[in-house]
Amino acid sequence: MHSKDQICHEDYQRTASWLLSHTEHRPKVAIICGSGLGMLADALKCQDSFPYSDIPGFPQSTVQGHAGRLVFGELKGKTCVCMQGRFHMYEGHSLSKTTFPVRVFKLLGVETLVVTNAAGSLADSYQVGDIMIIKDHINVLGLAGLNPLNGPNDDKFGPRFPPMSCVYDKDLRKMAFDLCKSMGVTQFVQEGVYCMVGGPNFETVAEARLLHRLGVDAVGMSTAPEVVVASHCGMRVFGLSLITNKVVKSYDDGEPVNHEAVLEVSKLRSQTLQSLVTELVSQMDIN
Numbered sequence: 001m002h003s004k005d006q007i008c009h010e011d012y013q014r015t016a017s018w019l020l021s022h023t024e025h026r027p028k029v030a031i032i033c034g035s036g037l038g039m040l041a042d043a044l045k046c047q048d049s050f051p052y053s054d055i056p057g058f059p060q061s062t063v064q065g066h067a068g069r070l071v072f073g074e075l076k077g078k079t080c081v082c083m084q085g086r087f088h089m090y091e092g093h094s095l096s097k098t099t100f101p102v103r104v105f106k107l108l109g110v111e112t113l114v115v116t117n118a119a120g121s122l123a124d125s126y127q128v129g130d131i132m133i134i135k136d137h138i139n140v141l142g143l144a145g146l147n148p149l150n151g152p153n154d155d156k157f158g159p160r161f162p163p164m165s166c167v168y169d170k171d172l173r174k175m176a177f178d179l180c181k182s183m184g185v186t187q188f189v190q191e192g193v194y195c196m197v198g199g200p201n202f203e204t205v206a207e208a209r210l211l212h213r214l215g216v217d218a219v220g221m222s223t224a225p226e227v228v229v230a231s232h233c234g235m236r237v238f239g240l241s242l243i244t245n246k247v248v249k250s251y252d253d254g255e256p257v258n259h260e261a262v263l264e265v266s267k268l269r270s271q272t273l274q275s276l277v278t279e280l281v282s283q284m285d286i287n
């Protein structure tokens, strides 16, 4: 890691203090909105919102379909902070920049992180438009040594060697599935393994087949670094992937994926996803 990428505890603290002095909201839950899923943030009541460019120390987002602001407010009476637009490594950010907001959230008092993303499916039983409750992840970059926790460990956040064997909170997954039952949407809800790859290109057929054989249900270009950092500092994590396309696993058929199609499907199911997250937050034992 280059020294210019080193972020120290005071950097997180400076940003957290700035936010605490610019809003009266004291969120216990943070929500990271994926591609085309940012309208969740618009649903917050009593909003205080900050474009990333106004927040000292915050990275800037560059992807189309990601608005790039931090929104504080209430979801059914629970105080939340929402990232409308996240940071990806393929934008040129270091992983420590990508995950910077998560540690800031920790300093704000956030205890639970909810992550959403758009993903392509590898599991044959999945359909476009399905919502996948993330049971676990495969962090391809992490396995290869690209980890936001690389460098000196900040003991104030967590241990040098954090376990990752129960990251996606079981109780929250159960609660979400029960909610899906009561909402009558279980026919398009799955639970599975998310795999993060670096992007920005989508997978080759050979790569798709490799991931499929490894037990990956859905693949995307985000989420794992934020989740690793959240888990490291003791946050409870819940994640949802919206299946926006099937990953092409055959040389003979299958539509090549494109970003516009991904955004289009996000819109289709965004309302359901929004209701699910809203109800889940409202049932959380907080505030």
Ligand code: 6GU
Residues within 6 Å of the ligand: 118, 119, 120, 121, 197, 199, 201, 202, 203, 219, 220, 221, 244, 245, 246, 247, 248, 257, 262
């Ligand atoms: Cl097919 N691959 C990756 N890596 N990310 C995606 C995707 C596919 N579809 C949506 N996001």
